Amino acid sequence: MIDRTIFENKLAAYYTLGCKLNFAETSAIGKILAEQGIRKARSGEKADICVVNTCSVTELADKKCRQAIRRISKQHPGAFIVVTGCYAQLKPEEVSHIEGVDLVLGAEQKFDILLHLEDLRKRKEGGAIIASKIKDIRTFSPSCSSDDRTRHFLKVQDGCDYYCSYCTIPFARGRSRNGSIDSMVTQAHEVAAKGGKEIILTGVNIGDFGKTTGETFPDLIQALDQVEGVCRYRISSIEPNLITDEAIEFVANSQRFVPHFHIPLQSGSDEVLRLMRRKYDTALFRHKIERIKERMPEAFIGIDVIVGTRGETDELFEETYSFLESLDFSQLHVFSYSERPGTQALKIAHSVDPKTKQTRSQRLLDLSEQKWKQFYESFTGKEATVLFEHTRKGEYMYGFTGNYIKVEVPYDASLINETSVVNLQGWNEKRTALTAQLKK
Secondary structure (H helix, E strand, O other): OOOHHHHOOOEEEEEEOOOHHHHHHHHHHHHHHHOOOOEEOOOOOOOOEEEEEEOOOOHHHHHHHHHHHHHHHHHOOOOEEEEEEHHHHHOHHHHHOOOOEEEEOOOOOHHHHHHHHHHHOOOOOOOOEEOOOOOOOOOOOOOEOOOOOOEEEEEOEEOOOOOOOOOOHHHHHOOOEEOOHHHHHHHHHHHHHOOOOEEEEEOOOHHHOOOOOOOOHHHHHHHHOOOOOOOEEEEOOOOOOOOOHHHHHHHHHOOOEOOEEEEEEEOOOHHHHHHHOOOOOHHHHHHHHHHHHHHOOOOEEEEEEEEOOOOOOHHHHHHHHHHHHOOOOOEEEEEEOOOOOOOHHHHOOOOOOHHHHHHHHHHHHHHHHHHHHHHHHOOOOOEEEEEEEEEEEOOEEEEEEOOOOEEEEEOOHHHOOOEEEEEEEEEEOOOOEEEEEEOO
């Protein structure tokens, strides 16, 4: 039995780095603490407990986590600092030696945080406590963000069985696993009951949904589509070999699933894809993009690309550039390859120097900017439905169309978390949004 008296009048601050899945899980941790009476610290308040949910997708991510932990320790002197997430799972000893850290929780322990926070009553001496690290991560913990935002992130899946040669995520997150469709539908109903209008399905490899329950991803989206009160669903990053033509067809005909896709390519060279141990080739990827655009010409398609991986020669990068240039996409998310200890990619002989990586990244970012602006400008003069958010900058507020076009209008508090029909107007380059006029 947990002694709730130790949590009386305590304040907690939450910091999340990395993916949308982390945001959902931080929210779940916050809910656990709130149920014990621990209030979320407001701006300017000193917290008694700081929870830092970390990322470790690259060496730069590790560095940002270390910097964030040190900064948080200074902002909240004397606070009990808990570090969890992928960086904590992969490098617990390293994290434990960062000044200010009191507790390091691995992937299996993060939702048992209350059991460990009883140490608030009797501070440890001689360094941070590291909760036992379980290598074979098996549990699936439901999570759904519930911050004061329009969008909610629903965790539908965790872990990955793919073991791509450059990636440590399977070691940090464990094997692919998921909750049941019934549990996901229940959480979607809870979001709707609280007034949430948009849900983003998130996970490590969401197209793999159903591996532990005998269900399928198409089964999941069909069930969620029946939940009244949710206006929109977005599918977050999904592998090209796992987004079936059946799922594409369903989204094309759905009233709630919007035409917005985020599909990792990683390389437009079949040779590099082979070295990466990806499970598709460029022909399959092209088919998926063309199929989406055939059924949903207005669809926003974001693509992940990694540059400078081991084995990516100048010629192979040019293959990637030419392939991307030929595709009808909306935006690129460009990442420079970062060597991760323990990965098979380190056995590949050819490495790319930092300057070349930077040059390649910039070329792809320039291509992305060109495609992105073309996509936005193709909708000027058209009508669209926008879900407006809390975000305010000066005299303007912002929202997004179903196909993820950022829209600005003069601020009006009555529009927050409401869908409104607008006429899309000109491109505002300074604020990277389309101006719009509310339709009366």
